[in-house]
Amino acid sequence: MCPVCFEERRLTSGYTPYASPWCDKRGELLIACERCGRWLPSGVTTCPDPGCRGHVHETWPANTGRAPDGAGRTDGWRWPSEWDRQNPAYKAPNAATWASDLPVNAAFVAHGRLYVWVGTALIAPGVGPAGAPTVASANAAPWKCWLGFDGLPSQSVGADSRVALFGGGAILAVENDFVIGALYPGRADEALKLQLGAPVAQVASDGWWAGWAMKSGLPALYSAHVNAQWRNTACRQIVGAGTAAAPRSGTRMLLKQGSAYWISEEGSLWRLECETGVCVPLTEPAPDTRIGWCGAEGAHIVKDGGEGIRIGLDPVRIGFVAREAPGGNGPLKDVFAGKGLLAVVGEQVMTLDSGTGYVLGGGKYLGQWVAGALAEPEMDAPDREPRLLMLTQDNEDGNLTALRPSSGGEEAVWRGPGVQVTGLIVAGRRMYVVHNSGVTSIRSAHSASAGEEQL
Numbered sequence: 001m002c003p004v005c006f007e008e009r010r011l012t013s014g015y016t017p018y019a020s021p022w023c024d025k026r027g028e029l030l031i032a033c034e035r036c037g038r039w040l041p042s043g044v045t046t047c048p049d050p051g052c053r054g055h056v057h058e059t060w061p062a063n064t065g066r067a068p069d070g071a072g073r074t075d076g077w078r079w080p081s082e083w084d085r086q087n088p089a090y091k092a093p094n095a096a097t098w099a100s101d102l103p104v105n106a107a108f109v110a111h112g113r114l115y116v117w118v119g120t121a122l123i124a125p126g127v128g129p130a131g132a133p134t135v136a137s138a139n140a141a142p143w144k145c146w147l148g149f150d151g152l153p154s155q156s157v158g159a160d161s162r163v164a165l166f167g168g169g170a171i172l173a174v175e176n177d178f179v180i181g182a183l184y185p186g187r188a189d190e191a192l193k194l195q196l197g198a199p200v201a202q203v204a205s206d207g208w209w210a211g212w213a214m215k216s217g218l219p220a221l222y223s224a225h226v227n228a229q230w231r232n233t234a235c236r237q238i239v240g241a242g243t244a245a246a247p248r249s250g251t252r253m254l255l256k257q258g259s260a261y262w263i264s265e266e267g268s269l270w271r272l273e274c275e276t277g278v279c280v281p282l283t284e285p286a287p288d289t290r291i292g293w294c295g296a297e298g299a300h301i302v303k304d305g306g307e308g309i310r311i312g313l314d315p316v317r318i319g320f321v322a323r324e325a326p327g328g329n330g331p332l333k334d335v336f337a338g339k340g341l342l343a344v345v346g347e348q349v350m351t352l353d354s355g356t357g358y359v360l361g362g363g364k365y366l367g368q369w370v371a372g373a374l375a376e377p378e379m380d381a382p383d384r385e386p387r388l389l390m391l392t393q394d395n396e397d398g399n400l401t402a403l404r405p406s407s408g409g410e411e412a413v414w415r416g417p418g419v420q421v422t423g424l425i426v427a428g429r430r431m432y433v434v435h436n437s438g439v440t441s442i443r444s445a446h447s448a449s450a451g452e453e454q455l
């Protein structure tokens with residue numbers, strides 16, 4: 001039985017892994033236990049069956065481009081060996097572009113669909129089985145979530161803070177507030193203001209949301225826990241998170257296992273435990289401190305000073321000195337943490353062993369760095385080596401290349417002449433390059449024939 005309306009019958013998610021995750025009677029999101037497949041309302045994290053106690057999560061990838069842990073790994077997507085040019089079975093990637101008639105502010109995938117923030121609305125352009133767009137223009141989109149007259153993105157937040165996925169909704173940083181809109185495709189609602197103030201930064205993961213806003217001229221920190229109904233989002237202000245904790249402008253926040261992290265204006269790493277509301281600095285202030293990524297034991301920081309980039313091999317813990325490894329010449333553009341491997345993007349790309357900090361290899365990128373992702377190879381690939389996907393702006397063109405870290409060898413994946421690229425989403429069976437005038441879907445020929453996607 002559906003756990004929200006108790007009226008619909010549903011097969012367990014194990015029988016229907018690509019089923020719609022929506023309760024069609026109420027328009028609420030359902031999530032599933034990864035062990036027994038039982039459907040549960042949004043907000044549940046552990047299976048209530050005492051004999052199971054499995055981890056409960058969404059059944060489709062939910063991805064805004066950069067996962068909230070900051071590690072930059074692809075979300076279930078693997079590098080297809082058929083894209084290696086020396087592979088005798090080489091097949092070029094399939095690319096299909098949806099061109100928007102309004103400026104694209106951001107895009108994300110959630111619950112089996114692609115959503116695009118265009119102008120002052122969220123739309124779901126949809127991509128048909130052959131990769132062709134199913135909506136001709138943004139204005140004619142059949143599903144649209146109106147964000148209000150001030151529904152353009154806030155110019156004071158970084159690109160990573162524009163969208164946070166929260167249960168069946170998306171929280172968007174618009175000009176004067178955060179707004180939440182439901183993503184249920186069966187009905188288009190208007191987004192609701194959270195009434196928190198002008199957005200500064202935000203992040204959401206595993207049922208938690210944390211965000212900073214300017215309220216009456218002062219920085220304020222809030223957190224919220226997902227519940228079954230998106231309209232009832234209650235944000236609590238964290239008392240004790242004063243001005244000293246306020247994040248640097250344009251900063252990225254990270255969130256893992258209920259702990260949010262960011263770098264303050266003075267350069268300290270701060271942590272908020274969402275459950276308890278405890279907010280503390282973890283490092284002394286230092287202007288060259290940058291946020292890195294979250295591992296199983298906490299957040300890693302990176303230093304970007306005059307003497308080059310230094311990578312924190314250990315998570316930051318009070319009372320412990322984290323080991324550091326050199327990561328090449330700055331300025332730091334990005335850092336990725338995969339299985340045993342770190343990839344540091346500065347003037348060039350350098351890859352390190354994540355345990356010892358030894359240099360494994362590296363490479364170069366073309367033009368201006370925009371975004372990237374670290375992809376594991378397919379299970380049956382002849383080599384076991386991950387690839388660093390590198391999205392750059394090469395003069396007038398958008399360019400996507402994959403780097404093999406050990407040899408520095410590169411494979412061209414896609415090139416968009418005259419396209420200004422802004423983001424990369426790599427989740428499920430395909431990747432999307434987001435640009436200011438549309439979204440390009442890229443996938444391998446063999447996954448293009450698999451029909452189980454809704455996207």
Ligand SMILES: [Zn+2]
Nearest residue numbers: 002005008023
């Ligand atoms: Zn239902």
Ligand SMILES: [Zn+2]
Nearest residue numbers: 033036047052
């Ligand atoms: Zn279960």
